[in-house]
Amino acid sequence: MALEQDSGAGSLYRKVAADLREAITSGSFGDAGRLPAEGALAEQYGVSRGTVRQALALLRADGLVTSRRGTRRVVLGSARVQSFSELLSFTHWARSMGEEPGGRLESIVRRPADAAEREQLRLDPGAEVYAMLRLRTLSGTPVMVERTVYPPRVGELVAQLPPDAVSHTEPLREHGILFSDADHTIDVVGANADDARLLGCRRGSPLLREKRRTTDPTGTPVEWSQDRYLPGTVAFSIHNSLASSALSRHARESD
Amino acid sequence: MALEQDSGAGSLYRKVAADLREAITSGSFGDAGRLPAEGALAEQYGVSRGTVRQALALLRADGLVTSRRGTRRVVLGSARVQSFSELLSFTHWARSMGEEPGGRLESIVRRPADAAEREQLRLDPGAEVYAMLRLRTLSGTPVMVERTVYPPRVGELVAQLPPDAVSHTEPLREHGILFSDADHTIDVVGANADDARLLGCRRGSPLLREKRRTTDPTGTPVEWSQDRYLPGTVAFSIHNSLASSALSRHARESD
DNA sequence: GCGGCCAAGTTGGCCAGCCAACTTCCGTCG
DNA sequence: CGACGGAAGTTGGCTGGCCAACTTGGCCGC
Known part of the structure; x- marks a missing residue:
């Protein structure tokens, strides 16, 4: 999965967040609303897991995904404004x-x-x-x-x-x-x-x-x-x- | 500076955040509203700089402190509810x-x-x-x-x-x-x-x-x-x- | 005295790794 | 067939380190 060069605002984790936001709202992750594991995302994007976690924290704050220790993250809502x-x-x-x-x-x-x-x-x-x-x-x-x-x-x-x-x-x-x-x-x-x-x-x-x-x-x-x-x-x-x-x-x- | 054992909710960065929140509202940091550098806080609390940054992110979200690259963080408001x-x-x-x-x-x-x-x-x-x-x-x-x-x-x-x-x-x-x-x-x-x-x-x-x-x-x-x-x-x-x-x-x- | 340049200090960001806590699932034993 | 236990998978949390971007202040030259 490649990153859009113009998505996000410079920093890597914002680009990842923007890309994930897009993927979520476009209805990817049909897997019963389950997000890939942080490690898998890190590998897909070619970044460290910490960067993925920074990106996911943004989505978490917007109520797009849940986060519970032990389970994969779950997609909640789909559309929320900037x-x-x-x-x-x-x-x-x-x-x-x-x-x-x-x-x-x-x-x-x-x-x-x-x-x-x-x-x-x-x-x-x-x-x-x-x-x-x-x-x-x-x-x-x-x-x-x-x-x-x-x-x-x-x-x-x-x-x-x-x-x-x-x-x-x-x-x-x-x-x-x-x-x-x-x-x-x-x-x-x-x-x-x-x-x-x-x-x-x-x-x-x-x-x-x-x-x-x-x-x-x-x-x-x-x-x-x-x-x-x-x-x-x-x-x-x-x-x-x-x-x-x-x-x-x-x-x-x-x- | 020692951490209160009952402040925060388990995780270290929450304890640090609770302690800093307390210090800010009680009017420490009289130094023209300037917070110590992240590195200094890390040393004071005996944690890594990453943990301090997690704590400061909480205060940032509540509007308690600013954050601008290149300058020390500035204390803004003082009291905001949970x-x-x-x-x-x-x-x-x-x-x-x-x-x-x-x-x-x-x-x-x-x-x-x-x-x-x-x-x-x-x-x-x-x-x-x-x-x-x-x-x-x-x-x-x-x-x-x-x-x-x-x-x-x-x-x-x-x-x-x-x-x-x-x-x-x-x-x-x-x-x-x-x-x-x-x-x-x-x-x-x-x-x-x-x-x-x-x-x-x-x-x-x-x-x-x-x-x-x-x-x-x-x-x-x-x-x-x-x-x-x-x-x-x-x-x-x-x-x-x-x-x-x-x-x-x-x-x-x-x- | 003034302006520009440079160095030190500071935060933003990213990485690699490690362990703990928790969930899920499957195999085993009763 | 059900209950129990353990292994694997996953996220939370923390460390230490590194570099880039930016601000500030002081020094130097004019």
Whole structure:
């Protein structure tokens, strides 16, 4: 079995993981859902067993395979999204569903940060931030109101983007703003006047809210965002195990 | 530096991780939040660098430390809950907040499984299930309606529990029912008549819904549950990174 | 003083091997 | 025919080592 040269992201174990993920979702391993032994995989791929185990740990975290000492690993689910990038990027998520993402910038202003924003973004007193308000659409219909606060370093770049730019995370990545970690909080909140106007719902009607703080690899916050979704447009999905967890966002299924 | 003999869960790297987690949250490493080098930690604990790296991977997944090639690891946050057990067990979660969990069993019946239940629990046509309806309280006030469907093997055990049993997961664990993986879906739903009656809200008022399917280490489903929370009582919190993710549930903060 | 270059330090990644714990299966014995 | 026991297979865990990629800071030259 040969490795695709473009699969994975450089490191060997990621390539092996990507290849196994592909093999699993395409329905190989018809052997009652049993994976080959780690040693066998190592030989097939021409790598050490440790590398195979690194790859399998990724699949394990995504809930694709089980792992129990003494038995071969068992294939569980089959399809799970690339959780991290899809979770952060509305654009990426929408496209993976075959929907056409859109965005309408309502406003972006530079202003002094309030106490909560300073704490979230770890800014010094007196620091300023860029505050953005944006309506996001799927194939033309409004589904979400996004309120994002950026530290100046990032906000300056965002403010220079064209108002009709669909994706913000992609140009930011090209400017060296890397997203590495995110903390999310999900709850319900009533629509305020702005939400109601933009989303076309009544004031006070329930919205699914996701609050998110994202940091770069050094732990420096790069954005603090509050997204409010119309009910029925989105659901958040999490797989977690004794080992680790993976979060994803997907279209709400029909109950 | 010596390892606590009771910290961790058997394996060496878990002990190291537990010890480091303790050291981080207690505020050691005052050195501008810099962790010692992996090699130094390996020497301190008397283990190999690979074991230290396994331990640090756990902390990395929880968002406690960064990791960037070329630089020492940086301490990020300080406190994050033990996500898996707290997420699954209402009882465990409530107690960790200092609240007194309660449960009132409304009904538990054995009946034929419908198509959706058979698929979720991977049961054969004609199989039966145990369907449970339970109201859960925090310090006496109703906060959540729990609807759980068990396969017969598990349901028989649940049905024998006393109606006022606070925790179900703990006695199940003692009977050899192990929880290893869970898939969660979070969205908003309107209260139906039962929800409204039990929670004391109006019909149609929004509830935060968590659907959950839990499996044991072999991948066999052991429960399928639908929990509906009153708004404002709970929020779901997730940390995810390029490597992996950790989900937790917590009391909703004051906006 | 400033800029560039180089070396040391650090993490990412990979390998080969070893043993323990556990599961499964088969053959044997009662 | 069933129960028991042991061997083989498999994953969990740990070691020690090696090199590459990257960051940082200091030294040197200009």
